[in-house]
Amino acid sequence: MQQTLNALNDMEESNKVIPTIHYSSKNEQFSKLPPKVNVSMPKFIRKQITKEELGTLVGKLTPFSTTLEERVFTAKKPNTSVRELLNGPEVLNTVNSGHEDLRSVSCLNEEQIWTSGWTADIKCFHIQGVLQSTIRTKSGKLTSDIAVDRDGALLYCDWITGTVYKVKNDQTEKVITLQGWKPKNLCATSSGDLLVTMYSDDWTQSKVVRYSGSTVKQTIQFDEEGQPLYSGNTYNKYISENRNLDNCMADFGAGAVVVVSQAGKLRFRYTGHPSPINSKPYVPLGITTDSQNCILTADRDNNSIHILDADGQFLRYIDNCDLDHPYGLCVDSDDSLFVYEYLKGNVMKIMYLK
Template identity: 60%
Template sequence: MLANLDGGYEQLTTTMSKQGEQWHREIDIIINKMKTEISVIKVKHRDILQKHLAEIKQLQSVIKQSLLVIREIEKSTEVTSTIEYSSRIIEFSKIPPKVQILMPTFIPKPIDSEKLYSLFGQITRLSTATEDNISLLNQPNTTVRELLDEPEFLCTIQTGHERICSVTCLNKGIIWTSGTTNEIKCFNSKGSLLQTIHTKSGNYPYDIAVDSDGYLLYSDWSTGTVNRVKNGQTEELIRLQGWKPCKLCVTSTGDLLATMFSVYCTQSKVVRYSGSTEKQTIQFDDECKPLYSGNSYTKYITENRNHAICVADYWAGAVVVVNQGGRLRWRYTGHPSVTKNKPFTPNGITTDSQSRILTADRDNHCIHILDQNGQFLRYIDNCSLKYPCGLCVDNNDNLFVCGINKGNVKKIKYLK
């Protein structure tokens, strides 16, 4: 490994240099294109001036001809030519109006170094693992749990929310829920209310999560912040400028992933934070095209066991999955079905111990189960689900589902 170290890093810098060369080529192409545009404008400018000059020269020629006629009359002794002469002073005083042409200008845009850095590429973190741990990464769970032939409905937790939007689990059989009020409620697995927390702003949270230390996190779109509730006190963890936070996910390494949208709902992106420090931005694919729809703030997010980042993009009608480095792996846009006759509307997403991905299809009242490569496995559609949205899976692979129009959370068993 030591012997191959220099070669490996040299290859890394070579790849980066090739990316730089490609950027330089693209910049040269843009500059040449703009120079061509300037040349075309210059030709038009010259044509306008030459046309105006031709009009003036033509008028000058007519005036000279008229002056010659006058001089001939002056020399003549015949009265008739003088009497018949008609002055053209008024005609000649109407000279062509002066042409005012403004030169084109080049307005350079300010260089945003941080944005350029994120667009150029990303260096993944240095990670270390023993051989045993590498085996575990390649095989996320040695115990293979198959899907039940028919998922089982276990119980309903009445949360008291008029409209519930989000649910997240702790490994101790505890779930947190939030809806369209400023209350965030905590329940045990039997449905008993343990705790209620109110948002600091008084507005409803857009999403909730629990960090690696067990503290509650919630996003507040009205203040553009992500907040942490620690020992009963709410503290601001992240404050955004020009963006609004949406859905949250705490990764296996303790990082925070947050979906967010620009203030005017024209752009969306995923940002990774370590504490309050921004580490990674995921917004464009390899062709610099947006990965996510820009006109929507409904983008649920989760991390899979293989560290893939999975986003349920409601308005795009797609589940978008990128690898840890932010490169697009695949998109899932639904599964053909004679019984599911409405467009695929993913409105919640989670993953289980088998690296399967579960996403709520709100308008078709069901859950899609996919493998880690985006292949459809089956539906969960037999548990009287009505407009499902937020999803989470506990450490026993029990599925908790929110029904957006009611304040209920359903607990479902779907694995053997």
Template identity: 65%
Template sequence: MTKYMIRDKQHTSSKKKVQCPNREFTREIIHRDTEELENKILPNYEEISKDLENKIANLDGQYKKLTTDISNQREEFHKEIDAIFDKVELEMIGIKEQHSIRELLDEPELLETINTGYKKLCNVAYFDDEGIWTSGDTGIIRCFNIQGVPQKTINTKGNDWPRDLVGDKNGALLYSEWLSRTVNKVQNDQTEVIITLQGWHPLNLCVSTSGDLLVTMHSDDKSKAKVVRYSGSTVKQTIQFDDEGQSLYSGNSFFKYISENRNLDICVADWKAGAVVVVNQAGQLRFRYTGHPSPTKNMPFEPRGITTDSQSCILTVSGKNHCIHILDTDGQFLRYIDNCDLKDLWGLCVDSIDSLFVCEYYTGNVKKIKYLK
């Protein structure tokens, strides 16, 4: 019994002596592996990680550049496509006009007189479904049907009197307020501000064939004037100077009524400059019309309202001479309308069949005139 116990103790002691070197060896391996991990593998991993992060960052930059390039290319494609469709549309208009040339009447005819109730009447705009919208020197805009029956009344947003009003392609009414520097839209009896200017005041309005809004405006100090084209509330084009860097329009706060012709020319009646200023779609000056000599029209030519018709004629008001000038598309004088007992004329427009509506400032009357055969 004792013999076996002694042998067992010897065996146990011997076993412990064998295990000690194994633990030391394991410790050494772990230590060596740890050093290799810290000194070689981890730095390599960190370097690989940084390189990967840099590649990802560069990829983000390249992606943003690619996205910008695609966006710019899309915009260029849209411009080219718009230009193609504009050209096709002009060609179709030209073909249509060749088959629908209408001559001027020997004597224009007064068809109707609509009393609007304004003491000072400035603006008239034709709407297909509703008739005509009118405004004067108050914050009230009135709608009349073609028979002259009042249909609707709108109060301007800031109670300022509208410098101009026009209908857009969606049937909304647009008007400008000088004091608040805004252009407003009225649709479904709701009014919203669509443009707010800084450093400028809006004057007169025109909706182009493409649906863009053209706005004449003057600077706060009244030393500069320009035409700005908007798509919604985004500026697409500014027209201010000719090819020699001279101002196209006189710098003051007086009305500058505007109309787009069928050939996409932009026509501005620059009241105080005594001229109708016509530029092409790109904003390049085509001509200035400064009146037509007449022994019976001896007051200065100061054009106020302006419009264009289906024949590409330009019609503009000479208020002090109580008449309307009709010009062809190149600015050549064709004739006067001066036989309908017209007095102190201001704004004017034509309807879809070229009936003319013109405002008499002091009488508050809108006169409907037939001038084409």
């Protein structure tokens, strides 16, 4: 349009007639206005969405919850001199208990041991072989295990009635009575607690329960993935506590030593050590620990004792003492090892540390 106006202005000022004669009006061309542009603003259209769909997109907030976590106190350990293993363990003496099918032995002190077998009698012997006292179980039924607590009291399992008894100063009292479970093996801990291994009445579950007196303090049954820590059956599950306060169990049914921390967390499983001599499967029975934090476990079918360190590493065998079906173990305060032979009814005192 501006160009047309300029051309008209030039013709008006010009003396030339021909451009004027030939001029053709462009009014028709400029009569049409340019198209009007209508701009619409964007709008947000909300979509209906369910709570479930929203949860999958952004996640969810768990509800507020509280739990109680048992805090573990670890007592200060007394200083202990380091002692090395003997190259050849030695049998110091042997006591014949007179028990049929000797099952348990527990050290009262460095001079006396308690023994029990497949009878209702629990016998205390001097280590030179002299019988000093006999206790008959309250029910007149056989006991599955015995232990001595830090005060010198005798504890025993009456697994048929589901009861644990305590004997002190010739007085017998019930400590624990179970419903739906049967007590099998015992360990009196350094803190004064009592560890009891037990199995369910239907023989499908096993667990370890920590008691303070008659009060349950802790139950250990499953690992962090919810799987059973122990085999579910009625077999012996002898148990001991080491200086780390770990619970060390000889799980006969699983063919393994199972060690869990004081908090109940699995530390390791030991399933035996290859040996050209020990050719039969490893089935642990008795178990004990010593001042060097070693774990000792009886290998009945191979007539030997396995010695492990606190982390489950194999150190050596005791297989030179002419053992015959070693079953239960205990260690006294001087680290002398007492091994009882199941079939013979003998208790052997063995020196294995320098």
